[in-house]
Amino acid sequence: MRPIFSKSDFFVISGPCAIESYDQMTAILNSEHKPSLIRGGIYKMRTKKSSFQGLGAEAIEIIKDLKDKMPFQFITEITDPRQIETLMPIVDCFQVGARNMYNYELLKELSHHKRPVVLKRGFSATIQEWLGATEYLHDLGEENIFLCERGIRTFETKLRNTLDLGAVIYLKNNHPFKVIVDPSHAMGDSKYVTDASLAALAAGADGLLVETHPTPKHALSDPEQALDLDLYNELIKKLQKACPIFEKELRI
Ligand code: PEP
Ligand code: MN
Secondary structure, three states, X not given: OOOXXXXXXXEEEEEOOEOOOHHHHHHHHOOOOOOOEEEOEOOOOOOOOOOOOOOOHHHHHHHHHHHHHOOOEEEEEOOOHHHHHHHOOOOOXXXXXXXHOOOXXXXXXXXXXXXXXXEEOOOOOOHHHHHHHHHOOHHHOHHHXXXXXXXXXXXOOOOOOEOOHHHHHHHHHHOOOEEEEOHHHHHOOXXXXXXXXXXXXXXXXXXXXXXXXXXXXXXXXXXXXXXOHHXXXXXXXXXXXXXXXXXXXXXX
């Protein structure tokens, strides 16, 4: 087991919605505040079948190549238990997406493999249902289960989702799990991501899962919400100032 989070840290996991090319990933890895906790979609679960579905095997090769050249930890979404064996060699932490929070067969299978799991909240999942899903991961140990608040569906339509920071506060007060916030899918617009990130820190979150891209307007998925590398660097500078106020140490 390789736990990637520790107690007083505030983690920023960043990277593209989907891995698109070797150059895209090297640009991200070489940005001014070099990230070492990298996310990147290999298999994408898109609402429309005609949308970009991820590079699959080609993205696995890109990550293998990059891991030979530089040190970083890698997290990617797993959408089917049959992907476990091919992903295990490159993955330090699995992500279970909002669409799969209720996929108990997937969760049961992941509980037998020695990788931490980031469990995103389902679109309309209550906190109770979300916690129910963690029971299927029980064998991993609570220190290897990270809950990710990524915004829920409400009557509100101005933003992509409604970021439920109340859930973060509730969970941090009542449960042992680490809780991270995905401000990108919650807000759906890069111009709100920094403020939502600072609010997550203030609410007691243990970290962020944030989408970045060297050229967001050319991104093949979620172009509106990805931070470009300048905005990413600005976010890190703000977090460097804010983390000490909340007695957290920033890890990127
Ligand atoms: C993602 O992280 O790219 C993603 C698809 O997120 P979610 O499962 O929260 O929609
Ligand atoms: Mn995305």
